[in-house]
Amino acid sequence: MYDHNEANGYSDDQQLLRLRRASSRGTNQNYPQFSWSSSPTDEDEEDSSGLRRDLKTIPMPMALKRAVRQVQQMQVPVVSSIDSWKRKRTKFLHRLRDDGREILSFFTLWNRPLQKIGGNFGGGVQSYFLFLRFLVVLNFVSFLLIAGFVLTPSIIFRSVGSILVNSTGLENCTNYDPNPQGLVVFYTYFLDILSGTGFMEYSYLFYGYYNNTVVENSNFSYNIPLAYLFTVVFYFAFCLICIIARMGTAARVAVATGGNAVGNYSMIVFNSWDYGCQGEQATKLKQKNIHYRLQVDLEEQRINKQAAALTPKQKIVLLSLRVFMWLVAFGLIITAFFCIFLATNFSQQRSGEGGILGLVFEYLPSMVITTGNFVVPLLCDQIALIERYAPSTTVIVALLRAVFLRLVSLGVLLFSLWRQITCEGHTKSGDCELCQYNYKVYPCWETRVGQEMYKLTLFDLLINIAVLVLVEFPRRMVVDNWSSKLAQMVGRQEFVVPSNVLGLVYGQTVVWTGTLFCPLLPLMNAIKFVILFYCRKITLFYNCRPALKTFRSTTSAFFFLVVLLFGWGLATVVMIYSLAEIRPSMACGPFRFFSNMWTVVPTSFYSLSELSQEFLFFIGSQAFSIPLFVLSCVVMCYFIALASVYGKNVALLRAQLKLEGRDKQFLVKQIAELGRQLQMTKPNNGLLQSPAERFYLQLTLAC
Amino acid sequence: MGTSTSQLSKEDVSEYQELTFLTKQEILLAHKRFVELHEDKKNPPDTRHFRLTMDKIVKLPELQCNPFRDRICHVFSTSEQKDGSLTFEDFLDLLSAFSDSATLEIKSHYAFRIFDFDGDGTLGCADLEKLVNCLTGETDDTRLTSEEMRQLINNILEESDIDKDGTVNLSEFQHVISRSPDFVSSFKIVL
Numbered sequence: 001m002y003d004h005n006e007a008n009g010y011s012d013d014q015q016l017l018r019l020r021r022a023s024s025r026g027t028n029q030n031y032p033q034f035s036w037s038s039s040p041t042d043e044d045e046e047d048s049s050g051l052r053r054d055l056k057t058i059p060m061p062m063a064l065k066r067a068v069r070q071v072q073q074m075q076v077p078v079v080s081s082i083d084s085w086k087r088k089r090t091k092f093l094h095r096l097r098d099d100g101r102e103i104l105s106f107f108t109l110w111n112r113p114l115q116k117i118g119g120n121f122g123g124g125v126q127s128y129f130l131f132l133r134f135l136v137v138l139n140f141v142s143f144l145l146i147a148g149f150v151l152t153p154s155i156i157f158r159s160v161g162s163i164l165v166n167s168t169g170l171e172n173c174t175n176y177d178p179n180p181q182g183l184v185v186f187y188t189y190f191l192d193i194l195s196g197t198g199f200m201e202y203s204y205l206f207y208g209y210y211n212n213t214v215v216e217n218s219n220f221s222y223n224i225p226l227a228y229l230f231t232v233v234f235y236f237a238f239c240l241i242c243i244i245a246r247m248g249t250a251a252r253v254a255v256a257t258g259g260n261a262v263g264n265y266s267m268i269v270f271n272s273w274d275y276g277c278q279g280e281q282a283t284k285l286k287q288k289n290i291h292y293r294l295q296v297d298l299e300e301q302r303i304n305k306q307a308a309a310l311t312p313k314q315k316i317v318l319l320s321l322r323v324f325m326w327l328v329a330f331g332l333i334i335t336a337f338f339c340i341f342l343a344t345n346f347s348q349q350r351s352g353e354g355g356i357l358g359l360v361f362e363y364l365p366s367m368v369i370t371t372g373n374f375v376v377p378l379l380c381d382q383i384a385l386i387e388r389y390a391p392s393t394t395v396i397v398a399l400l401r402a403v404f405l406r407l408v409s410l411g412v413l414l415f416s417l418w419r420q421i422t423c424e425g426h427t428k429s430g431d432c433e434l435c436q437y438n439y440k441v442y443p444c445w446e447t448r449v450g451q452e453m454y455k456l457t458l459f460d461l462l463i464n465i466a467v468l469v470l471v472e473f474p475r476r477m478v479v480d481n482w483s484s485k486l487a488q489m490v491g492r493q494e495f496v497v498p499s500n501v502l503g504l505v506y507g508q509t510v511v512w513t514g515t516l517f518c519p520l521l522p523l524m525n526a527i528k529f530v531i532l533f534y535c536r537k538i539t540l541f542y543n544c545r546p547a548l549k550t551f552r553s554t555t556s557a558f559f560f561l562v563v564l565l566f567g568w569g570l571a572t573v574v575m576i577y578s579l580a581e582i583r584p585s586m587a588c589g590p591f592r593f594f595s596n597m598w599t600v601v602p603t604s605f606y607s608l609s610e611l612s613q614e615f616l617f618f619i620g621s622q623a624f625s626i627p628l629f630v631l632s633c634v635v636m637c638y639f640i641a642l643a644s645v646y647g648k649n650v651a652l653l654r655a656q657l658k659l660e661g662r663d664k665q666f667l668v669k670q671i672a673e674l675g676r677q678l679q680m681t682k683p684n685n686g687l688l689q690s691p692a693e694r695f696y697l698q699l700t701l702a703c
Numbered sequence: 704m705g706t707s708t709s710q711l712s713k714e715d716v717s718e719y720q721e722l723t724f725l726t727k728q729e730i731l732l733a734h735k736r737f738v739e740l741h742e743d744k745k746n747p748p749d750t751r752h753f754r755l756t757m758d759k760i761v762k763l764p765e766l767q768c769n770p771f772r773d774r775i776c777h778v779f780s781t782s783e784q785k786d787g788s789l790t791f792e793d794f795l796d797l798l799s800a801f802s803d804s805a806t807l808e809i810k811s812h813y814a815f816r817i818f819d820f821d822g823d824g825t826l827g828c829a830d831l832e833k834l835v836n837c838l839t840g841e842t843d844d845t846r847l848t849s850e851e852m853r854q855l856i857n858n859i860l861e862e863s864d865i866d867k868d869g870t871v872n873l874s875e876f877q878h879v880i881s882r883s884p885d886f887v888s889s890f891k892i893v894l
Contacts, residue, residue, distance in 0.1 A: 055721060055722050056721075056722065056723055056724050056799065056805075056809075057806055057808060057809055059800075059808075059809055059812045059813065061779075061781045061792070061793065061796060062722060062723075062792035062793070062795065062796050063781065063792070065722045066718075066722065069721070069722065098726070098804065101804070102726065249884070265855060265858040265859050265862060266858075266859050266862045266863045266879045267879065267882070267883055269831070269834060269835060269838065269855075269859055270814070270818070270876065270879055270880060270886075271879075271880065271883045271885060271886050271889070272838065272889075273770075273771070273838060273889065274889040275769065275771075275801060275889060275890055275891055275892050276765075276889070276891050276892060276893065277768070277769070278764055278765055278767075278768065279764075279768060280768050282768075283768040283769070283770070284840065287770070287838065287839055287840035287845060288840070288845065290838045290839055291838075291839035291840065291845050291847070294835075294839065294847060294851070294855060295847070295851065298851050298854055298855060301854070301858075654865060657865045657866060657874070657875075657878075658865050658866055658867070660866065661865065661866020661867065661868060662866065664866070665866075665868065
């Protein structure tokens, strides 16, 4: 007879074929109830070899587990000392691991609040907050990296001073005096904090304050420009690794199972109840969520069936409608870009003015970007509704358009900055002829770019707080206390996860772009996200009603990270361009006398020892890199083959399960036949006599 | 029964630590809550024999609004009358299966038993219908229509019933569950 997979802990219950089960069923009043408790003595036979099964994993009541333990303890004298030592060691390691896990959960940030959020608002909202927590930790660790390798050495070696290079004819390029002159009005300090100018400009916050000190003692040397460069490059690589590692958990499930989900319905029905959900409100909420989700999925299935049944003419009409709507969306996005471009140019032209008006002009690009980011996604949502996609596709399409808009609007801002700095790319003409960058407007252009990123980050935070205080709280008070039709129609605010996630991705992209020019930006961002966490949590619990449409939390977490990677890609392009193409300012910064930032690496390379130089040359040469490339291709092919083999294995096992089911049905029919034959030949007194007959009866009833 | 104390002995606690997934603090907290549920200060309950009736257990805030509370009590109850009453050890078994560190096998095993409303060892159409009604709420406006229910049950059986016998058995159920990384974190009750 067949036996189920021994590795799963539940197989003992299915030992229908063991005669001992017949005697373990005390009273027959359990018929036809299925009895889940297997006899304790069954455990003996499996455990006689090797380590005993962990008692905790046996799904039996406590009394039976105790009996098993007694039996196992009686077996102890038979076991050799090596086995008992191994067992003790495993027990000790398990206990250590459990204690370690307890301590770790104590230190994990915000564990309890996240559980509360998940219980009350569902997995989708909780995935936003988990994403936020991930970004806070990432930014904080990045700050520690930068502080350790760039900030602290700069502070320590500040007094060493900078290296000057004799550069005749370029005195104009080295004119840079950011300190405020003369008498300063008190409110300028406030304006300076907001815009990063004045007393904040010449500080560790921005690139311009760092010197190109190279410390060389007999037993210690530290090259600050090199450290700065490598730290920034490593920071980007570190963030990429963290994101991919985090994506790995979610992706592993999808890839290992061959890419197709089991099916939404079984998953929803078997899986979606959250047993940690407490309270009447939260339970009703969860039930409504599940109800809505099931309805939406069933409706989507019906719609898909209908769509597959469309006539060709109807299909053409739908297709042309969709193409038209994509063009409209595209046109909207182009318009938004154009507005941002104009605003940035205008702001750059009027950058010298002071006072409140000057502040308004400085923040003009940020304001236009924020307005665009608010208005265009709303319109994109409406457009997506017209296109009549299936509900889940609608959400994804609207999200992708909004992502495109947000990230490329940032790109437009950077592009217009670039035009100003490099005189529209013509670095050999006009204002840029002397220093290869526009030294008149930007004596220290890196600090200027850093200031723009600083302003974007700060403005984002201030807007979030302002919206919380001025829009969300009043909205709730109005809706709760004023019972008119208009108020009910507007209703309490809903916590929309996708647009909030976009805000986070945008903020993080700004930070990545700006870190090269403003090294303390990750710290600022960590603090900003912490404040944002508490603001969002407050608004969630006090002002929001729960969203009717939920996201599936694992797929959404994966999607957020994919979008974050887009942002990372944009920032990497900016960083590589700044490192390789634009001439660093001659008046400030650690790279002031290099022709581009990357040349510090070859220059310091030649100061290494002969052996290291040869080694590094070898690594960079073709003799090494081509075999390495070939090897990584081979390894990648191996893993792809492995993954496909696992997928095929899964399909094969499923087919086998089907066949076994059919075998089982065939055998049951045979047994029923035999039982009938036996009954016909025996006198019928209502009770079957022999163990064999009892066995047959159990088998029939249990299958 | 009246002579044994309401305090747990050290040996008992370490035995429970070995037989369940609970830590020492969790066991002590569970004992405290169990005694509180008894609501009778004069007669402290004996851990091995005294049974709390189901209507007292479902007063726990963690279980009060759970639509599966009756089934949970029945599954973990070892009483002969099948009335869902729990001894303290049954209560510990319950918390162990729902704890943070319980394995996927244990959780899916007990989840299957909880969903098996008629106790026949498989999830048939009636079980699935009752399950869906528990999930969406019992009131009329939160139930699915009968046509939607039929469509849903057909879909579920099509996806998970591998041997096509019209019911979902334990291995098919665990096959579905093993694909989901959320299950272990949602099948959790922490006091």
